[in-house]
Amino acid sequence: MIRFAFAVLTAALMIYQPDVHAQSECADPFAGGSLQFSREYWDLTDFCLHSVPYNEIRSGGVAPDGIPPIDDPMFEPVTLASEWLQPQSPVISVVIEGEARAYPLAILIWHEIVNDTIAEIPLIVTYCPLCNSAIVFNRSVNGETLRFGVSGNLRNSDLIMWDSATQSWWQQFTGEAIVGAYTGTLLDVIPSQLVSFAAFSEAFPDGQVLSRETGAARAYGRNPYTGYDATLDPFLFAGEIDSRMPATAYVLAGVIGDTPIAYPFTTVAARGIINDTVDGRDLVVFWQSGMVSALDAAQIDESRDLGMAAMYSRVLGDQTLTFSVDASGAIRDDQTASLWNVFGAAVEGELAGSQLRLMFAAPHLWFAWAAFQPETLVYEG
Secondary structure (H helix, E strand, C coil), X not given: CCEECCCCCCCCCCCCCXXXXXXXXXXXXXXXXXXXXXXXXXXXXXXXXXXXXXXXXEECXXXXXXXXXXXXXXXXXXXXXXXXXXXXXXXXXXXXXXXXXXXXXXXXXXXXXXXXXXXXXXXEEEEECCCCEEEEEECEECCEECCEEEEEEEEXXXXXEEECCCCCEEECCCCEXXXXXXXXXXXXEECCEEEEHHHHHHHCCCXXXXXCCCCCXXXXXXXXXXXXXXXXXXXXXXXXXXXXXXXXXXXXXXXXXXXXXXEEHHHHHHHCEEEEEXXXXXXXXXEECCCECCCXXXXXXXXXXXXXXXXXXXXXXXXXXXXXECCCCCEEECCCCCEECCCCEEEECCCCCCXXXXXXXXXXXXXXXXXXXXXXXXXXX
């Protein structure tokens, strides 16, 4: 049984700059109680502009920023972070122009959003626990750097964010504004990976790790969603669950060309490597053990080993590589037998120093991916 420990029970850019004081005139969407959340917080939101039916949006039970985002993040070196993080601790890894940062889910599970800047690029690091979706976006829109928060609302159980400039509502799963002046605008995705602290530390020994000094009193390291990834009934999900997999099965999923596809973690873990071609793109899925689930045991670091998965293009220069796992469990390419890590970097052999191109595919819970991508393929081997 799921035990929630606190109240969290919870395309291109538009060509104009929204006037945050302008409101369209239309029928009041709050009339008759069709919306399940209070209007008192949303004095700037233009509710006449929306791209999804309002009946798909549900209150998660908290007010805007009742789950507080981190607006002034502080960081510490890997050596200091290792005093409280374990090798198996899950972190979101972001690398921009050689600057590497890790955002532990031990912290993100309590805040869901970090407004940050790396190498002068403003970004938001987001994590929706109810969908296990860790996605990073550029938060610059029309030349303006936006500050994002947690709206308190959900769609398909997924976090709906809001920006403080226009109070538009943004779907975390897609990065698209679905209500308000920015409706239809898409945030640019910034490449990121969900990996273990040990993997991050080994690859980026000089990297920086988000500090627990957040200004908020939270039990960092504790999981307020104990047992959630074993439920068959996701919280506040009203849609039909795709029966091809259990609701909270983990998948590595993305849209390749025009084709949405999901790779079950169980399949990827059993194989170790998947060489595939989707919509004419040659790709490979790497898997490595050593990272725990954030949604299992009451203490995250005591959870079961979920492993980590990432997707890369197999094209390197003018050749297309194939990969396999050797007798020791290491990842090697079949062409040169060079050794590769989970970050898609060759660390030994003829191709040492080479880097595969990371493709946008992220770990999600199956029910959420299938809700947003109902036509998705499922890799079956």
